Amino acid sequence: MIAGFVEHYEEMAAVILFAVGFSTLLFHKNLIRKLIGMNIMDTGTFLLLASMGYIRGRKAPIIENGVQEVSAYINPIPAGLVLTGIVVSVSVTAVMLSLSVRLYRRYHTLDLDRIYILSRHEEEDR
Amino acid sequence: MSMIWNFPLFTVVLSLFSGVLCMMLPGRAARNYTIAYESVLIGLVSCVLGYTLRTGQEFTYPMGEFPAPWGNEIRAGVLESMIALLFLVILLCSILAGYHFIRKDMDESKQNLYFSLLNLMTAALMAMTWTNDIFTGYVFLEILTLTSCGILIVREIGRTTLAAVRYMIMNLLGSGMFLMGVVLLYDLSGHLLMVPMRQSIASLASDPSSIPAISLAVGILTIGLGIKSGMFPFHFWMPDTYGWATPASGSVLSAIVSKGYLLLLFKVYVRAIGIHVLQQTPILKILFVLGICGMIVGSVSAIRASAINRMIAFSSAAQIGYIYMGIGLGTTAGFEAALFQVFAHAVTKSLLFLTTPYLAEASGESLKFSALQGSGHRDPLAGLFFSVGALSMIGIPVFAGFSAKLMFAQAAVMTERSWEILVVMSALAVSCTLNALYFIRTMIRIYSESDVTGKRGFRRLKFDRSRAGHIVAGCLLTAVNVFLGLYSWRISDLIYRGLGMYL
Numbered sequence: 163m164i165a166g167f168v169e170h171y172e173e174m175a176a177v178i179l180f181a182v183g184f185s186t187l188l189f190h191k192n193l194i195r196k197l198i199g200m201n202i203m204d205t206g207t208f209l210l211l212a213s214m215g216y217i218r219g220r221k222a223p224i225i226e227n228g229v230q231e232v233s234a235y236i237n238p239i240p241a242g243l244v245l246t247g248i249v250v251s252v253s254v255t256a257v258m259l260s261l262s263v264r265l266y267r268r269y270h271t272l273d274l275d276r277i278y279i280l281s282r283h284e285e286e287d288r
Numbered sequence: 289m290s291m292i293w294n295f296p297l298f299t300v301v302l303s304l305f306s307g308v309l310c311m312m313l314p315g316r317a318a319r320n321y322t323i324a325y326e327s328v329l330i331g332l333v334s335c336v337l338g339y340t341l342r343t344g345q346e347f348t349y350p351m352g353e354f355p356a357p358w359g360n361e362i363r364a365g366v367l368e369s370m371i372a373l374l375f376l377v378i379l380l381c382s383i384l385a386g387y388h389f390i391r392k393d394m395d396e397s398k399q400n401l402y403f404s405l406l407n408l409m410t411a412a413l414m415a416m417t418w419t420n421d422i423f424t425g426y427v428f429l430e431i432l433t434l435t436s437c438g439i440l441i442v443r444e445i446g447r448t449t450l451a452a453v454r455y456m457i458m459n460l461l462g463s464g465m466f467l468m469g470v471v472l473l474y475d476l477s478g479h480l481l482m483v484p485m486r487q488s489i490a491s492l493a494s495d496p497s498s499i500p501a502i503s504l505a506v507g508i509l510t511i512g513l514g515i516k517s518g519m520f521p522f523h524f525w526m527p528d529t530y531g532w533a534t535p536a537s538g539s540v541l542s543a544i545v546s547k548g549y550l551l552l553l554f555k556v557y558v559r560a561i562g563i564h565v566l567q568q569t570p571i572l573k574i575l576f577v578l579g580i581c582g583m584i585v586g587s588v589s590a591i592r593a594s595a596i597n598r599m600i601a602f603s604s605a606a607q608i609g610y611i612y613m614g615i616g617l618g619t620t621a622g623f624e625a626a627l628f629q630v631f632a633h634a635v636t637k638s639l640l641f642l643t644t645p646y647l648a649e650a651s652g653e654s655l656k657f658s659a660l661q662g663s664g665h666r667d668p669l670a671g672l673f674f675s676v677g678a679l680s681m682i683g684i685p686v687f688a689g690f691s692a693k694l695m696f697a698q699a700a701v702m703t704e705r706s707w708e709i710l711v712v713m714s715a716l717a718v719s720c721t722l723n724a725l726y727f728i729r730t731m732i733r734i735y736s737e738s739d740v741t742g743k744r745g746f747r748r749l750k751f752d753r754s755r756a757g758h759i760v761a762g763c764l765l766t767a768v769n770v771f772l773g774l775y776s777w778r779i780s781d782l783i784y785r786g787l788g789m790y791l
Contacts, residue, residue: 180468187461196457203464207471214475239480243423247467250430254460257434261441261453268449281450 172213179206193262193272197255204251208244215240292339293349295332296364296418299372302329303411307404315399319387322403326380329410333376337369341782346789348420357484361420367627367786370779371551372417374631378543378638379410381765384757385642386536393443393534402442409435409540413548422470422560423480425552429466433459433516436545439537440529451528458525462515462549469509473560476505482560493565503569506561510553510571517549519575519612520582523605527589530604531597531655535645538597542604543638547630550611554627557615558790567618576616576708580715582609587722595655596647599726600640603681606719607633613712614696620787621702625695627783632680632688632772639765640677646670646758647734657733664734669755671734673762678727680769683720688769691776693720 167174179202186199215237223238262272269277306325310318340346346365350356383406390399412432419425433456441452474480476498477488492498515522530538557566566572586606593599607629614626644655650666651659664671680687693716700712772779 180464184461184464187457187464193453200460200464204467207464207467210468210475211471214471240474243471243474246423246427250427253434254430254456254463257437258453258456258460261437261449261456264441264449265453274453277450281447 173210176206176210176213179203179209182206191274193258193265193274196274197258197262200258201251201255204247208247211240211244211247290339292335293347293364295336296362296368296372296414297349297351299329299332299414300411300418303407303414307407307411310400310404310407313400315396315403318400318403319383319390322407323380323383325407326376326383326410329414330373330376330380333369333372336364337366337373340364340366340369340789341785344785356481357479360424361481362418363420364418365786365789366782367790368417370782370786371547371630372414374634375413375417375544375548376410377764377768378634379406379540381638381761382536382539382543382642385761386534386539387757388754389535389645390442398442402439405435405438405442406540409439409545413544416548416552420482420559421480422473422482422485422556425555426463426467426470429516429549429552430463432545432548433463436541439540440533442537443532443534445532447528448532451525451532454525455529458522459516462512462522465508465512465515467512469505469507469512472501472505472508476501482555485560486562489560489565490562493562493568496568499568502561502565503571506556506566506569507571507574509556510575513549513553513556514578514612517546517553518605518608520578520585520605520609523582523586523602523608526605527593527598527601530601530641531595535642539638539641542601542641543634546604546608547634550608550630553615554623555790558623558787563618563620563623572616572618574616575612576618579609579612579614579616580711582606582612583715583719584609584722587719587726591722591726593726594657596644596657596660596730597641597655599730600637600644603723603726604633604637606723607637607681610692610696610719613715614699617699617703617708617712619699619703620784621695621699623787624780624783625692625699627787628695628772628776628780629692631779632692632769635688635765635768635772636677636680639673639762639769640681642758642761642765643670643673643677647674657730660730661733661736664731665737669759669762673766674734675731676766676769678731680773682724682727686770686773688772688776691773695776695780 183199183203183206187196187203190196190199217236220234220236223235265277266272269280271277302325310321313321346363349362351360351362390402394402409432412428412435415428416425416432437452437456440455441448473485476492477485479485479488489502493502518526530542533541583606586602586609590599590602590606593602610629611626614622614629646667647660647663647670648655651663680689683689683693696712697716700709
C-alpha cells in the first residue's frame, strides 16, 4: 500500500491539496482564508490533471525532427484543461474578492459569522 | 446538413453577442432588446424541436468540423430542445413581470448591466443544454455561477451581498467537486465527449473491481451538482439567495439556474455514464434517501418560515427533493417523472416568485405573513396567480404539480419493489399534506379580511400599464401550468422520446 502511495505521489499530493482547500473553504470564517482555500482546492485538481497527462520519458507534444508517432509525446489535452481551469479560477477569485471588499466596506469585518449577526440587526424585510 | 443544425450554436453566440451589446444600450432599450432577442431564440429553439420531432432523431454538430473524439460537439434532441424552450420562456416571463421591480431595486444607469448579465446567463444555459462535452459543461457551469451571483447582488442592500457571498461559497465547493469528478472520469475513460465516455465506462464496468472507482468519480460529481442545485442537506443557502434577490432574479435562480445544474446531472448520468452502470453503484440509493429527506425537511422548514419569500424558497428545496427521489428510483419511468417535475416546478415556482412581490407591494412592502393579511383583496390579480401556483404546488388536479406527483407514484409502482413503493407513497402523502398545510394557510391569510389596513372586499380590477408585463407573464405561466396538468401525457411522451434519443 505504501509502495502504491510512493509510486503515485503526485496524485496523493493532489488529493491532499484538494482536501486542505475544500476544508478551508467550508470551515474557515474569514473570507480571505476561504478564498485561499478555494485556490488551493483548484490547484489540487490542476495538479491531478497535469500528472494524468504527463507520461515519463515522453516529450512535449510539439513535432520534432519529423517524429509523428503518438507514442513519442505526452497527452496535450490535460494541459489545455488546466489552462482553461486556471482562467475560470482567476475569474471566480476576482468576483469573490470584489464581493469581500463590498462586505468589508459595509460591516468593517471579514468574519462571516460576525457579518451574519450584524446583517440580522438590519431591517428583516423590505 | 440542414440550416437548422446551426440554430443551437446561434442561440449561444447570439446570447454572448447580446450580453456585450446590452452594456452599450440604455436601461430600457436593453430591456426591449432582450425581450426581442429572447423571442427570436424561442423561435430558433422551436424550429430545432420541430425538426427533431419530424425526423425522429437527434443531430450532432461538430464544432470546427473536427470529428469525435477530438473535436467539441453540440447535440440537439427532443429533450434538449424542450428544456431550452422552457428556460427561454421563463426568462422572458421573468423579465416581463420583474421589470417593475428591477426599476425600483436598481439605478437606471445600471439596468443595462443587469440585462447584460441575463444574456450571458442565457448563453451559459444554452451551452450547458446543447453541449456533448463534459468539460464544456464545467466551463459554462462556472459562467452560470458568476452571472447568477451578478443578478443576485444588483439589489444593493447588505443582505443581498451576504446572500451572494454564501451562494458563491457553496457554488465554489460544488464546482470544485464537479471538476474533480470530471477529472476522475476522464482518467478512467480517456474521453471528455459524453457518448465515447459512456462506451468506455460500460466496458470498464464489465469488470466488477472497477465499480468502486466509477462510484467514487460519479459520487464526487453528484455531490458537486447536488450542492449547486440545492439538494438536501445542502439546501440551507436557498432562502437567503432566493428571498433577498430582486423578483426577476429570484424567479430565474429558482426556476432555471437550479434546473440547469440538474439537466447537466441528467446528461452525465444517462449520456456519459449510462443507467445500467449507475444501477451497479450505491449512488442512486443515496440520492433516493436524500431526495425523500429533502421533501420532508424542506416542507417542515417552509412551515416554520415567517416570511412568504422564505417559505417559497424552502418549498423549492422540497420540490428539488422530488427530482432526486425520481432519479434515485433508477428506472426510465423515474427519470421521466423527475424530468416532468423539472418542467412543473420551473413553471410554478417562477409564477410564485414573480407574484408575491406584488402582494407585498399591496401590503406596505412587507413580505411577513402578518402584513400580507387581506393582500389577495387589495391585489386580486396577484392573489389569483398566487392561488394557481399554490394549488399546483399542493398537487390539486388540473395543475402541473398533480401530474408530477402522479408520475412519481406510477414510477414507484413500476419498479415492482414493494419497499420502494411503500416509501415513495408514504413520502408523497406526507409531503402533499405538509405542502397543503403551508400553502393553504397562506391562501387563507391573503384572502382574510385585513384588520390592519381596514380595507375589505375586492378592489375593482383596473388596467395599469406598469402591470401589463406581470399580467402577460402570469397568464402565460398559468396557461403552461394548466397545459402541463391536463396534457401531461403529451409532455411525458415527448420526454420519453427525448430520453430514447439519449440511450
